Structure formats: C-alpha cells, structure tokens
Amino acid sequence: xxxxxxxxxxxxxxxxxxxxxxxxxxxxxxxxxxxxxxxxxxxxxxxxxxxxxxxxxxxxxxxxxxxxxxxxxxxxxxxxxxxxxxxxxxxxxxxxxxxxxxxxxxxxxxxxxxxxxxxxxxxxxxxxxxxxxxxxxxxxxxxxxxxxxxxxxxxxxxxxxxxxxxxxxxxxxxxxxxxxxxxxxxxxxxxxxxxxxxxxxxxxxxxxxxxxxxxxxxxxxxxxxxxxxxxxxxxxxxxxxxxxxxxxxxxxxxxxxxxxxxxxxxxxxxxxxxxxxxxxxxxxxxxxxxxxxxxxxxxxxxxxxxxxxxxxxxxxxxxxxxxxxxxxxxxxxxxxxxxxxxxxxxxxxxxxxxxxxxxxxxxxxxxxxxxxxxxxxxxxxxxxxxxxxxxxxxxxxxxxxxxxxxxxxxxxxxxxxxxxxxxxxxxxxxxxxxxxxxxxxxxxxxxxxxxxxxxxxxxxxxxxxxxxxxxxxxxxxxxxxxxxxxxxxxx
Numbered sequence: 164x165x166x167x168x169x170x171x172x173x174x175x176x177x178x179x180x181x182x183x184x185x186x187x188x189x190x191x192x193x194x195x196x197x198x199x200x201x202x203x204x205x206x207x208x209x210x211x212x213x214x215x216x217x218x219x220x221x222x223x224x225x226x227x228x229x230x231x232x233x234x235x236x237x238x239x240x241x242x243x244x245x246x247x248x249x250x251x252x253x254x255x256x257x258x259x260x261x262x263x264x265x266x267x268x269x270x271x272x273x274x275x276x277x278x279x280x281x282x283x284x285x286x287x288x289x290x291x292x293x294x295x296x297x298x299x300x301x302x303x304x305x306x307x308x309x310x311x312x313x314x315x316x317x318x319x320x321x322x323x324x325x326x327x328x329x330x331x332x333x334x335x336x337x338x339x340x341x342x343x344x345x346x347x348x349x350x351x352x353x354x355x356x357x358x359x360x361x362x363x364x365x366x367x368x369x370x371x372x373x374x375x376x377x378x379x380x381x382x383x384x385x386x387x388x389x390x391x392x393x394x395x396x397x398x399x400x401x402x403x404x405x406x407x408x409x410x411x412x413x414x415x416x417x418x419x420x421x422x423x424x425x426x427x428x429x430x431x432x433x434x435x436x437x438x439x440x441x442x443x444x445x446x447x448x449x450x451x452x453x454x455x456x457x458x459x460x461x462x463x464x465x466x467x468x469x470x471x472x473x474x475x476x477x478x479x480x481x482x483x484x485x486x487x488x489x490x491x492x493x494x495x496x497x498x499x500x501x502x503x504x505x506x507x508x509x510x511x512x513x514x515x516x517x518x519x520x521x522x523x524x525x526x527x528x529x530x531x532x533x534x535x536x537x538x539x540x541x542x543x544x545x546x547x548x549x550x551x552x553x554x555x556x557x558x559x560x561x562x563x564x565x566x567x568x569x570x571x572x573x574x575x576x577x578x579x580x581x582x583x584x585x586x587x588x589x590x591x592x593x594x595x596x597x598x599x600x601x602x603x604x605x606x607x608x609x610x611x612x613x614x615x616x617x618x619x620x621x622x623x624x625x626x627x628x629x630x631x632x633x634x635x636x637x638x639x640x641x642x643x644x645x646x647x648x649x650x651x652x653x654x
Contacts, residue, residue: 321609336639483506552584624636
C-alpha cells in the first residue's frame, strides 16, 4: 500500500533554495505580536496521509525517508499522527530554540512518555526539577578524571575481544560490537561481568524493548499498546528479562559492599550538591537501566557503522591506520592520546553525522509557544530528526558521502554549530557523551592497529530503525596487519 501511495512533497526545493532559506531563518514573533495567537495557523501541511492513520504508516514503515521528505515543506510542517496533528521542526536554529534557548517551555513528549515503560523515571525520561537534580548527581561521574580512569579498562576489554580473531576470519561485526559494548558498560560502570545467561538475556531483550518503544512512540492510538499481539507479548517478556538482569547487578553490588569504585557505587553514594539529598533504591534502578541501554545499543551502533564505512573506503582506513602507527608506535593507547589522534576524531564525527545515536526526538510545549513565526499549541507533539538535519544538502555539501575531511579545522568552521547534534543539545543532551566518544576511539584504535577490515559477500548493511537505529547484519573480513607495516591492503 505504501509503495503505491508515497508521501507527496509540498513543493520541490533545490539545494540552493534550501541554503537561501537557512541564511535568514524566520524570527519568532514577540509576545505583543502574538497577543491572541491562533495555534497551528499558517503552517504548511504534509500531504499524503491516510484516513484515521494520518502519516503513521509512513513514519512506521519508511521513517528515514519520511522525515527527510518533511524538509521540502518548510521550517515547520504539520503532519498527522493518527487523528492528531503533529509538528516537524526542520531548521537548525529553531531546533536549538527548543533544546536550549526555550528548553523550559517544552517537556520531553510522547516518545519519552513511552520510554517510562522501560526506564521509568531515569535521566532519559524524567522532567523538570527532578531531571535537573538527577543530572547534577550523575554528570560529575562522566567528567574527564573519571573517563581517564575508565580508558585503560576499555582498552583491555577491546584487546581481549580482538585477540580471539583469526586472520581472514569473517566476523559478524554488529554482534561482536554489541557484545563488546555490553561487556564494557557492565565492567567499567558496574564492576561486574555478566554470566553467559544474563548476557544472552540482554542481547535478546534490548532490541525488542527498543523496537517496542519506537512503535509505541508513533502509534496512532494508545490502545494498540494494550492489544494481545505477538509484539506486545514479546515486549512484556523482554521487559521482565531486563528487570531481572538489573536487579541482579544491584544485588551483587550490595553483596560486595562499598569497596568498588564504579558508577553504581557513585549512584548509591551520590548527593545533590544543592540539597544534599541522595537517590532512593528505585531511582538507582532507573538510572542503571538508562545507563545500560544508552551505553550498549548506541555505542555498538556507532562503532558498527564506523567499521562498515571504513571497510568500504580503504584509502580512509589506510590513512587512519597510518595515524595510529605514527602516534602510538608499539605502545598501548591511553586516554591522553585521544586528543592527538585528529583524523580518528574526524572519522568518528563523520560516522555520527551519517548515523547519529537516535534518528528522531520529540518535545511537547508546556504552553502556547512562538516558534519560527508560527504558534504551536500547548500539549502538541513536536518532532525533530537529527538524522534528517545532518543529511540536509542545504547544510552539508554531498551529504550522503562519507568524508571525514569535512571535519578538518578549515572546513568544520564553515558548518553551522546547530547543524550537528548527534548527542542532542542543552540540559537534556546526553550526559555520557564524552564517555561514548572515548569508548569509540579506544575500541577503533585497538582494532585497526592489528587488523584491516574488508567487506564480506552479501547485501549492503542498512539501518534497522527502532528507537535507536541499528545496522542490519554486518559481516566483515578481518586481515591481520604484520607488525612494522603501516597498512596491509585487503585482498
């Protein structure tokens, strides 16, 4: 059905016209200009919806194509999510207004409400003063001094995984990196090693939970969550499995006592600098769930795409390996090396541009809000897509190309600051961003110093869109690099 009725574009907009629009974004009207606002008036509407469902089918079955098509309608676009109007914000300045300038005027919205089914009231889903309190407790745990301590453990875990590879072996890199990320987050942040049964439980349950949350966020009506469907049954079972794993981690930690120096110990001992209050056991549980999800799926996805892109661009892989050889020689990578590996940072930045950790986010205005010359109604659903923003041809020349030199200092200075937000922005941006960046850099360095990656046979990898987009099956061939050579060409 969708193939026969693709969403029609409101009008065609060339890259040059799009760039011209971005040079002069519309200003939000002053309060006096909106003394009697008419919410939603004058905002272009996206055609192509279906009766009752609106654009929910396009958003469900072709989400990446749909969010990119919204750009042609303007800086703000109305579409229908079931029987309700929803709003897509496409201009980077207006996205920044929502996330930073006027952040207090918005709550997190429908997607995060659904997220409470899994993360309850953790940092990812909490709101208002409670969210700020939790962030004040958690943010210091991801400061430079802590990440510096974690880096050595990250390297040891990555090295143990790479040591199991054989020259010429075909590795399912998506699975390998998920397991590596899971091991890292549980060892570094919780000082524990999951047994095979619980590790398998996480590997099975996490994708189901994220797919279920993604479906619920764009479902036209909430009743669909309660129907006795196979997907809802799988979601409930996966949630029970995840809860058992988290409860086990916390129970083991309590048995070990206060001798461990990890994130969980810090959560249990953490105090709000302003009030002196700590967390209840329920709040600690919520933050452990949030950290496990954020520290596993997002990192594994970004690393998988980095490996995939490098395997298909051997000249870029060779250049990165040359940098690693020159900067590190025969010694192990340390946290202090990360800032010196400039091309590695560029490869990571370009990977996260093409494949950010989330493809869309939602907000909901607490009151009537002026945005981009229009007025959005209180309580409405407002969507913005980081994926579409970072592939916008008006913002990035040749946006589909993998071009790490895009982030060389002279060219990076020409990119709008608000056009690149792979970890979000403002007070609700990712608290663990620096941890994730360090983990990615360390793991890629360990892998590429010893092995060269090349594509295996089979179809190209493509994004599987859940709450967090992940790659499809990604088999790669690993070729051992002889010591003393900067690069070995893959056969």
